[in-house]
Amino acid sequence: MKARQPRGFVDRAAGDIRATDQMMTKIRAVYELYGFDPVETPMFEYTDALGKFLPDTDRPNEGVFSLQDDDEQWMSLRYDLTAPLARHFAQNINELQTPYRTYRAGYVFRNEKPGPGRFRQFMQFDADTVGAPNPSADAEMCMMMADTMEALGIARGDYVVRVNNRKVLDGVMEAIGIGGDDNAERRLGVLRAIDKLDKFGLDGVRLLLGEGRMDDSGDFTKGAGLNDDQIEFVLSEISAEAGSQSSLPSNASLQQGYAELEQIKALIEGAGYGADQIKIDPSVVRGLEYYTGPVYECELTFPVTNEKGETVTFGSVAGGGRYDGLIKRFTGQDIPATGFSIGVSRLMTALKNLGKLETTDAIAPVVVCVMDRDNEALSGYQNMVQELRNNGIRAEMYQGNPKQFGKQLQYADRRGSPIAIIQGSDERASGEVQVKDLVEGMRLSQQISDNEEWRASRPAQQTIKRDDLVSTVRTILAAQAEERNG
RNA sequence: GCGGCUGUAGCUCAGCUGGUUAGAGCGCUGGCUUGUGGCGCCAGAGGUCGAUGGUUCAACUCCUUCCAGCCGUACCA
Numbered sequence: 001m002k003a004r005q006p007r008g009f010v011d012r013a014a015g016d017i018r019a020t021d022q023m024m025t026k027i028r029a030v031y032e033l034y035g036f037d038p039v040e041t042p043m044f045e046y047t048d049a050l051g052k053f054l055p056d057t058d059r060p061n062e063g064v065f066s067l068q069d070d071d072e073q074w075m076s077l078r079y080d081l082t083a084p085l086a087r088h089f090a091q092n093i094n095e096l097q098t099p100y101r102t103y104r105a106g107y108v109f110r111n112e113k114p115g116p117g118r119f120r121q122f123m124q125f126d127a128d129t130v131g132a133p134n135p136s137a138d139a140e141m142c143m144m145m146a147d148t149m150e151a152l153g154i155a156r157g158d159y160v161v162r163v164n165n166r167k168v169l170d171g172v173m174e175a176i177g178i179g180g181d182d183n184a185e186r187r188l189g190v191l192r193a194i195d196k197l198d199k200f201g202l203d204g205v206r207l208l209l210g211e212g213r214m215d216d217s218g219d220f221t222k223g224a225g226l227n228d229d230q231i232e233f234v235l236s237e238i239s240a241e242a243g244s245q246s247s248l249p250s251n252a253s254l255q256q257g258y259a260e261l262e263q264i265k266a267l268i269e270g271a272g273y274g275a276d277q278i279k280i281d282p283s284v285v286r287g288l289e290y291y292t293g294p295v296y297e298c299e300l301t302f303p304v305t306n307e308k309g310e311t312v313t314f315g316s317v318a319g320g321g322r323y324d325g326l327i328k329r330f331t332g333q334d335i336p337a338t339g340f341s342i343g344v345s346r347l348m349t350a351l352k353n354l355g356k357l358e359t360t361d362a363i364a365p366v367v368v369c370v371m372d373r374d375n376e377a378l379s380g381y382q383n384m385v386q387e388l389r390n391n392g393i394r395a396e397m398y399q400g401n402p403k404q405f406g407k408q409l410q411y412a413d414r415r416g417s418p419i420a421i422i423q424g425s426d427e428r429a430s431g432e433v434q435v436k437d438l439v440e441g442m443r444l445s446q447q448i449s450d451n452e453e454w455r456a457s458r459p460a461q462q463t464i465k466r467d468d469l470v471s472t473v474r475t476i477l478a479a480q481a482e483e484r485n486g
Numbered sequence: 487g488c489g490g491c492u493g494u495a496g497c498u499c500a501g502c503u504g505g506u507u508a509g510a511g512c513g514c515u516g517g518c519u520u521g522u523g524g525c526g527c528c529a530g531a532g533g534u535c536g537a538u539g540g541u542u543c544a545a546c547u548c549c550u551u552c553c554a555g556c557c558g559u560a561c562c563a
Contacts, residue, residue: 007554007555050563051563063561063562063563064563079562079563080563082563083563110562110563112561112562113487113561115556115557116556116557192560192561213559215489215558215559215560216489216490216557216558216559218489218490218558219488219489219490219558219559219560220488220559221559221560287562287563289563290563369521369522371520371521372520373520402520403520404517404519404520405519405520405521405522406519406521406522406523407523408522408523409522409523410522410523410524411523412523413523413524414523420522420523422521422522424521426521434521434522436522436523438523441522441523441524442523442524444524445523445524445525446524448524448525449525450525450526451524451525451526451527452526454522454523454524454525455519455521455522455523456522457522458521458522459522459523461522
């Protein structure tokens with residue numbers, strides 16, 4: 001049998017897990033500071049609770065991973081953290097105090113084609129306020145996003161939170177005469193086209209708003225089919241400076257959208273945030289389905305170099321918006337809500353590129369070598385290990401086959417151990433141990449080319465009293481730490 | 487989903503216009519070495535050449551189909 005994971009799923013190694021933990025700790029601290037409390041929901045939900053994907057018998061797993069419980073009910077792995085929150089709130093509506101301010105993190109699952117940096121299981125970290133109808137709640141989300149980026153070490157100017165309002169986009173489309181149920185399909189096409197602004201630029205969007213666009217492989221994407229006047233209206237609107245009113249015939253949706261954006265702008269300015277952190281941007285679209293008001297996303301603006309040496313802009317690492325209709329599906333009553341989601345894995349990749357990820361693995365343990373294998377010697381080694389541990393120093397006794405001493409040092413070396421402890425019968429008889437600084441020894445090795453000489457010299461090794469073990473190890477570790485930190 | 491490109495050892499790849507027993511470097515395992523990591527020397531393991539069907543005296547090499555991966559694109563709650 002070949003050992004492998006399902007496509008789009010990955011194992012995570014120690015370094016990734018530790019780095020993720022550190023990130024999550026920082027994110028959580030910001031959310032807590034803002035007065036949000038944690039909540040957790042299960043990975044599985046009944047499929048109908050997740051929303052639009054009701055599996056049909058032909059394709060039960062389109063988009064989501066679904067299976068039938070033994071009572072025939074369909075259940076699915078969650079594909080985001082918002083739908084489960086709506087379910088949780090609706091279910092506990094009588095107990096939960098509103099506005100309900102909550103955050104949660106966890107894996108979500110999407111059954112779709114994986115790609116580089118795109119997996120079928122990935123981590124999201126969400127914050128939401130339920131029962132808050134005013135744009136002030138949206139403004140708070142934007143500020144929290146900005147604070148989170150800075151808490152993670154992303155400098156001001158290397159990120160920007162961009163805010164728009166779905167009502168503005170709706171108003172624009174109404175103004176160019178594609179409002180109403182008849183044009184739902186066309187409006188979707190327009191939104192999709194606008195969403196491609198990052199990728200294809202204004203010219204690409206122009207094509208997609210009109211007839212369509214041919215991609216590099218020769219594949220043709222059908223456009224939204226607007227006429228030239230309509231296209232120019234849309235383009236001028238999405239490329240307009242923040243806050244400038246368009247020349248289009250106004251309507252209620254447009255006016256309300258602008259008013260809400262004005263209010264958000266006033267709040268973030270009042271809180272001291274500048275346009276280099278949060279700005280109104282009429283080209284932000286976000287997901288197409290359930291957003292009903294302000295939408296916002298956080299984008300990284302610095303160029304990063306990928307493994308292949310190509311320069312790419314990273315784009316969006318977090319996004320959200322107002323979803324006033326989502327909870328109503330369960331309760332029948334209007335419950336306004338707004339919130340956002342951080343793509344943890346994606347953001348981690350970006351931080352790695354920025355050098356802001358604390359990739360310093362935990363210091364590997366001190367390895368106590370096994371020289372003699374009689375019980376007296378072994379208990380002495382174990383005693384040293386325990387003493388180091390009791391003093392807060394990671395340590396382990398070599399647990400492999402000890403017959404070749406060279407293998408033990410090789411193990412310590414490849415494990416990245418800072419120090420090896422050696423005590424043979426001679427040292428034991430005189431109450432001594434050898435302490436070997438593996439980092440210093442590696443440096444010395446570069447000056448010695450002959451293998452015999454390298455061995456005989458026993459580099460970076462000192463003989464000390466057994467009683468001085470802990471203090472000597474501490475001294476060496478401190479020196480190594482100082483060197484690492486420059 | 488659509489279009490293009492690519493599948494040879496754990497990894498990176500070589501393998502001529504089809505020719506007998508498929509190679510290299512690195513890595514891995516063991517040994518030199520039951521008192522010393524790097525460097526070194528010796529030995530070894532590991533491949534139904536992505537899978538299937540076909541053409542041929544003969545296929546890693548050419549063709550079909552499938553699968554997987556990469557790039558672009560579409561969809562993306």
